[in-house]
Amino acid sequence: MPELPDITIYLEALEKRILGQTLEAVRIVSPFLLRTADPPLASAAGKKVLQLRRLGKRICIGLEDELWLVLHLMIAGRLHWHPLKPAPRPNLSTSGANAGRPKVSPPRGLASFDFSSGSLLWTEAGSKKRASLHVVSGVTGLRSLDPGGLEILTATSEQFTARLLSANHTLKRALSDPHLFSGIGNAYSDEILWEAKLSPLALTQRLQALDIQRLYEAIRITLTGWTDRLRAESAGQFPEKVTAFRQGMAVHGRYKQPCPRCSTPIQRIRYADNETNYCPTCQTSGKLLADRALSRLLREDWPRSLDELDLLISQKRQ
Numbered sequence: 001m002p003e004l005p006d007i008t009i010y011l012e013a014l015e016k017r018i019l020g021q022t023l024e025a026v027r028i029v030s031p032f033l034l035r036t037a038d039p040p041l042a043s044a045a046g047k048k049v050l051q052l053r054r055l056g057k058r059i060c061i062g063l064e065d066e067l068w069l070v071l072h073l074m075i076a077g078r079l080h081w082h083p084l085k086p087a088p089r090p091n092l093s094t095s096g097a098n099a100g101r102p103k104v105s106p107p108r109g110l111a112s113f114d115f116s117s118g119s120l121l122w123t124e125a126g127s128k129k130r131a132s133l134h135v136v137s138g139v140t141g142l143r144s145l146d147p148g149g150l151e152i153l154t155a156t157s158e159q160f161t162a163r164l165l166s167a168n169h170t171l172k173r174a175l176s177d178p179h180l181f182s183g184i185g186n187a188y189s190d191e192i193l194w195e196a197k198l199s200p201l202a203l204t205q206r207l208q209a210l211d212i213q214r215l216y217e218a219i220r221i222t223l224t225g226w227t228d229r230l231r232a233e234s235a236g237q238f239p240e241k242v243t244a245f246r247q248g249m250a251v252h253g254r255y256k257q258p259c260p261r262c263s264t265p266i267q268r269i270r271y272a273d274n275e276t277n278y279c280p281t282c283q284t285s286g287k288l289l290a291d292r293a294l295s296r297l298l299r300e301d302w303p304r305s306l307d308e309l310d311l312l313i314s315q316k317r318q
């Protein structure tokens, strides 16, 4: 799922292309995409884009009259930019309202937002359609979609510590919980924990003050470092290569490959729909987390999700 660095780069690319432009039409072909009925989507047509904003892992397009389009890409949703082509000579195949606009082809194509400058095409790979569009009104409407995670890049270390210790979770779960922290998911939580040299399964309320401070700094280093890097890579182009598995990541998606710090093969903890990657030497004093006690604990009841794993571990250690 695109996380804070990817969403930031999407927003910067969109600002350059649609800020001040008029949204002429929205073409939706996926019946599952739009999750709100009021205000109607049709009321967005003809309005100018006044601002863009990130809300957790969502992209918010602010139009005139306090109208907001809120896009949640989920795991496989991606955005693509098609500049408006100059009007072609009229003939049968290119005339009509959508002349010069990209086709939205299901099942991959979900929708197209047609601006005066070009079209923002929204696609989603795979058969599970999870991406969502909400149309809301004003700050109150936006707030209703805010999971409430702390914005770590603007939070003080005291605010961060208070939020981290507000519940006793494994670090992996705490960092990727959108109700606790904003914009972090499975990929960057792996990278942050490697940077901080902390175990993904350490319990938050057992951490030492020094560990918490290192974690706070690791989050800032990882998120700003990757945002800078992705900005440099996109080099002013629209970001078309958004993926959770980036070349240059230290541990995420790098099972069995050498840790860039100590060369130990990266390990993983698997659950049904995902996995967590870590370096045993750097992060867990050499311990293999999916080994021995944990696998005994989990053998009969392998967790289906990170939440279940979190629950099993906090019960076991209390």
Ligand SMILES: [Zn+2]
Pocket: 259, 260, 261, 262, 263, 264, 279, 280, 281, 282, 283
């Ligand atoms: Zn290492």
